[in-house]
Amino acid sequence: MTSARSRKSGRARDERPERGIPEATVARLPVYLRALTTLSDSDVATASSEDLATAAGVNSAKLRKDLSYLGTYGTRGVGYDVNYLRYQIAREIGLTQDWSVVIVGIGNLGHALANYSGFASRGFQVAALFDVDPERVGEVVGDLKISALADLEVIVRESAVAIGVIATPAGAAQGVCDQLVEAGVSSILNFAPAVLTVPGHVDVRKVDLSIELQILAYHEQRKAHGFGALEAGAL
Amino acid sequence: MTSARSRKSGRARDERPERGIPEATVARLPVYLRALTTLSDSDVATASSEDLATAAGVNSAKLRKDLSYLGTYGTRGVGYDVNYLRYQIAREIGLTQDWSVVIVGIGNLGHALANYSGFASRGFQVAALFDVDPERVGEVVGDLKISALADLEVIVRESAVAIGVIATPAGAAQGVCDQLVEAGVSSILNFAPAVLTVPGHVDVRKVDLSIELQILAYHEQRKAHGFGALEAGAL
DNA sequence: ACGATTTTGTTCTCGCGTTCACAAACTTCT
DNA sequence: AGAAGTTTGTGAACGCGAGAACAAAATCGT
Ligand SMILES: NC(=O)c1ccc[n+]([C@@H]2O[C@H](COP(=O)([O-])OP(=O)(O)OC[C@H]3O[C@@H](n4cnc5c(N)ncnc54)[C@H](O)[C@@H]3O)[C@@H](O)[C@H]2O)c1
Ligand SMILES: NC(=O)c1ccc[n+]([C@@H]2O[C@H](COP(=O)([O-])OP(=O)(O)OC[C@H]3O[C@@H](n4cnc5c(N)ncnc54)[C@H](O)[C@@H]3O)[C@@H](O)[C@H]2O)c1
Numbered sequence: 001m002t003s004a005r006s007r008k009s010g011r012a013r014d015e016r017p018e019r020g021i022p023e024a025t026v027a028r029l030p031v032y033l034r035a036l037t038t039l040s041d042s043d044v045a046t047a048s049s050e051d052l053a054t055a056a057g058v059n060s061a062k063l064r065k066d067l068s069y070l071g072t073y074g075t076r077g078v079g080y081d082v083n084y085l086r087y088q089i090a091r092e093i094g095l096t097q098d099w100s101v102v103i104v105g106i107g108n109l110g111h112a113l114a115n116y117s118g119f120a121s122r123g124f125q126v127a128a129l130f131d132v133d134p135e136r137v138g139e140v141v142g143d144l145k146i147s148a149l150a151d152l153e154v155i156v157r158e159s160a161v162a163i164g165v166i167a168t169p170a171g172a173a174q175g176v177c178d179q180l181v182e183a184g185v186s187s188i189l190n191f192a193p194a195v196l197t198v199p200g201h202v203d204v205r206k207v208d209l210s211i212e213l214q215i216l217a218y219h220e221q222r223k224a225h226g227f228g229a230l231e232a233g234a235l
Numbered sequence: 236m237t238s239a240r241s242r243k244s245g246r247a248r249d250e251r252p253e254r255g256i257p258e259a260t261v262a263r264l265p266v267y268l269r270a271l272t273t274l275s276d277s278d279v280a281t282a283s284s285e286d287l288a289t290a291a292g293v294n295s296a297k298l299r300k301d302l303s304y305l306g307t308y309g310t311r312g313v314g315y316d317v318n319y320l321r322y323q324i325a326r327e328i329g330l331t332q333d334w335s336v337v338i339v340g341i342g343n344l345g346h347a348l349a350n351y352s353g354f355a356s357r358g359f360q361v362a363a364l365f366d367v368d369p370e371r372v373g374e375v376v377g378d379l380k381i382s383a384l385a386d387l388e389v390i391v392r393e394s395a396v397a398i399g400v401i402a403t404p405a406g407a408a409q410g411v412c413d414q415l416v417e418a419g420v421s422s423i424l425n426f427a428p429a430v431l432t433v434p435g436h437v438d439v440r441k442v443d444l445s446i447e448l449q450i451l452a453y454h455e456q457r458k459a460h461g462f463g464a465l466e467a468g469a470l
Numbered sequence: 471a472c473g474a475t476t477t478t479g480t481t482c483t484c485g486c487g488t489t490c491a492c493a494a495a496c497t498t499c500t
Numbered sequence: 501a502g503a504a505g506t507t508t509g510t511g512a513a514c515g516c517g518a519g520a521a522c523a524a525a526a527t528c529g530t
Contacts (some may be wrong), residue, residue, distance in 0.1 A: 021453075024517060030449040034428060048477065057430035061519055068479055076478040077526040093449050094456030101448070108347040113444070115343045118428065122445050124452075162455050163448065186458065187451040189444075193269060193353065195292035203454050205447050209348070209424075210357050212440050213336070213398065214265040214328050216422035217359075218256075219438050220397050221329030223421065259487060283507065296489055303509055311508040312496035 021092070025066040029089050031056045032063065036086040048079035100127040100161040102185075104176050105168030106136055106146050109191055113167060114141040127159040132172070149179070156183040163187045170194040177204075256327070260301040264324050266291045267298065271321040283314035335362040335396040337420075339411050340403030341371055341381050344426055348402060349376045362394040367407070384414070391418040398422045405429040412439075 021029075035055035039047055049067075053060035067073065067085070070092050074080045090096055101124050103113050113119075114129055129146045131137060137148045147155060155161070164180040166173050166188060173192035180188060181202055190196055190206045198204055256264075270290035274282055284302075288295035302308065302320070305327050309315045325331055338348050341364050348354075349364055364381045366372060372383045382390060390396075399415040401408050401423060408427035415423060416437055425431055425441045433439055 022517075026450055026453050027446070029453075030443075030446040031430075033449075035430075050477085055430070057432075059519065061521090062517090064478065065480080065518085072479075074478055075526060076524070077476045077528090079477070092453070094452040095449065097456075099448070099452050099455070108350045112343040112347040116444075118445055119448070122449070124445075124448050163451055187455050189447050189451060195266070195270075195290070197292075201458070203451055205451060207442055207444065207447060208265075209351070209442065210353055210359075211262070211265040212424055212442060213334070213354070213359050214268075214330065214357070215261055216398055216424060216438055216440060217329040217334050218261050218264075218327070220334070220422050221332075223436070257487070284509095285507085294489070296491090297487090299507090299509065300488085307509075309508055310496065311494070312498090312506045314507070 021069045025069055026093075028056070028058065028062075028066055029093055031058075032066070033086065033089050033093070033095075036082055036089070039082050040086060044082055046079045046081055049074070052080065095123045097123070099124050099163055100159045101125065101163045101165060102128045102130065102152070102156060102159075102161050102180075103165045103167060104130045104149075104152070104180070105166060105172070105192075106131045106139075106141060107167065110167040111141055113165060114144065124163070127161055128155045132168075149176075152179055153183040156180070156185060161185060163189065166190045166192055166196075168192055256304045260304055261328075263291070263293065263297075263301055264328055266293075267301070268321060268324050268328070268330075271317055271324070274317050275321060279317055281314045281316055284309070287315065330358045332358070334359050334398055335394045336360065336398045336400060337363045337365065337387075337391060337394075337396050337415075338400045338402060339365045339384075339387070339415070340401060340407070340427075341366045341374075341376060342402065345402040346376055348400060349379065359398070362396055363390045367403075384411075387414055388418040391415070391420060396420060398424065401425045401427055401431075403427055 032052060035052055036047075038055065039051075047055075049060045049064045053063040056063065064074075067080075070088055073085050073088050087096075101119065103110055103126060106114060106129050110129070110131070114126060119126055126142070126144060129141060129144050130149050130152055131146050132149050134148075136146050139146045156164075161183075162185065164177075164185040164187070166176050166180075168176050170192045171194075173190060173194040174196060177188060177190070177196045177198060181198055186201055187203045188196065188198065188205070190204060191208075193208055193210060196204050196206075267287065270287055271282075273290065274286075282290075284295045284299045288298040291298065299309075302315075305323055308320050308323050322331075336354065336359050338345055338361060341349060345364070345366070349361060354361055361377070361379060364376060364379050365384050365387055366381050367384050369383075371381050374381045391399075396418075397420065399412075399420040399422070401411050401415075403411050405427045406429075408425060408429040409431060412423060412425070412431045412433060416433055421436055422438045423431065423433065423440070425439060426443075428443055428445060431439050431441075
């Protein structure tokens with residue numbers, strides 16, 4: 001109802017481009033970015049939507065529609081310039097700037113995350129590591145020293161950290177979350193199996209391994225049950 | 236090509252009743268299960284949809300609709316019996332049986348996963364660990380010894396492993412995936428940033444940390460722009 | 471120059487998922 | 501027992517996303 005720019009006549013009045021990209025599309029852009037990077041590394045200069053879609057594991061119509069939300073970056077009859085499109089997606093996602101990240105809870109998982117090189121290569125700088133355990137504070141992981149929780153607020157503010165990663169036990173997650181938010185963090189990635197409550201301006205995403213396994217188990221169970229007995233009976 | 240090729244394959248009138256639960260619901264059931272477990276541990280006997288929804292971080296109407304796909308397990312005017320509902324959900328997901336899991340690629344992340352106790356407590360038994368690196372084979376992690384990739388097929392078949400976890404570098408993921416599928420694994424959880432191609436009967440779920448961070452970055456960038464262009468001066 | 475060919479950008483339709491709203495079903499109070 | 505109060509289960513409305521299909525725009529061959 002409100003989108004009054006379906007026609008392509010150049011009405012560039014006060015009509016803002018309205019930067020809203022559908023969530024489902026936002027979630028796929030990083031996948032396209034990865035595919036483009038791979039192609040670029042193989043010295044592929046241009047790629048069709050079909051090529052890209054295959055590399056990204058999606059339908060080509062979906063890919064084209066996704067890209068159309070960003071702008072008109074392709075050339076009909078030719079395809080997309082790999083490096084140009086790569087830049088445009090990166091810009092859209094916000095990867096032309098670096099982001100500072102802190103990780104809280106440096107146990108099994110926290111160590112793995114802190115040692116992961118895939119962060120920096122995508123523009124995410126791990127600015128600090130925190131743990132509540134006095135035994136752990138001071139330990140060096142990667143090229144960082146684990147800091148005490150008490151220093152969280154100062155460090156977060158000084159490094160302009162926008163993203164916090166929670167890798168503590170579930171019971172501590174809400175408390176840590178509150179501290180991060182208090183310190184000014186407005187995006188949180190939560191690995192703890194706990195529901196976090198945050199103010200409206202804060203984004204939370206969760207990664208829950210157990211849930212993933214349970215979803216797989218559900219389908220696995222159905223495969224086992226379904227195709228055994230009641231395959232013959234339709235109706 | 237041809238113009239009149241629109242074969243509208245009219246779906247047959249049979250349509251089996253198909254005990255299918257919507258995917259979105261399946262993904263939330265584990266969350267409800269967790270909330271119920273927490274309530275049960277607090278000796279709460281019954282809970283209303285409102286209580287449960289709050290604990291699970293969802294809308295109560297959504298929760299009720301989700302549960303209605305499983306059956307009629309609530310009592311109007313009262314709510315749900317916590318332990319009864321917990322059992323019903325567990326049964327539906329397939330958690331009344333144990334599942335064997337193997338992890339391939341015991342590096343930073345693989346170690347964390349192998350040491351994670353949250354698996355066993357939810358009915359997922361880690362049956363074996365694999366790595367291609369001869370230096371790593373034989374190393375003990377948790378209470379398991381890392382096996383050689385060559386033994387994958389035999390071990391998977393002997394332990395009736397249905398679920399495989401891939402924690403190798405991206406370049407090795409497809410190869411490992413093929414080996415797992417070849418050995419009979421039909422559900423895969425992939426941590427490597429790579430698109431996996433599998434036969435139709437195999438389920439793949441991916442966990443991609445970088446994508447999560449990029450999605451957060453996108454929203455973070457939008458928040459910043461919305462309030463007008465502030466200078467980039469941090470510190 | 472121009473038609474054949476390729477491939478994008480977009481429209482249209484359909485199905486899924488979310489949410490509202492309310493009758494039905496159960497409990498409690500009088 | 502009957503009225504009042506609770507809470508479930510679900511029908512219906514609605515919005516979003518997926519995919520098919522196609523017109524528009526670009527290149528290529530002659
Ligand atoms: N390890 C895995 O593979 C894995 C997989 C899925 C989910 N998880 C989840 O990730 C989280 C971390 O798992 P883990 O295996 O690393 O656990 P862990 O016990 O090894 O590490 C937790 C760390 O958090 C620290 N901590 C506790 N309370 C804290 C607080 N208030 N502030 C700061 N630090 C605090 C502890 O000192 C410890 O170092 C858990 O919630 C777990 O359920 C882990
Ligand atoms: N560490 C993290 O926090 C993190 C976060 C997100 C994603 N990932 C992804 O998870 C994967 C593993 O990360 P990591 O940090 O543990 O890497 P890593 O290099 O520490 O470990 C990879 C392991 O896989 C083994 N391996 C390599 N090829 C193999 C093969 N063909 N078969 C079996 N094993 C093989 C290696 O020997 C090594 O032990 C990577 O794809 C990474 O991008 C890791």
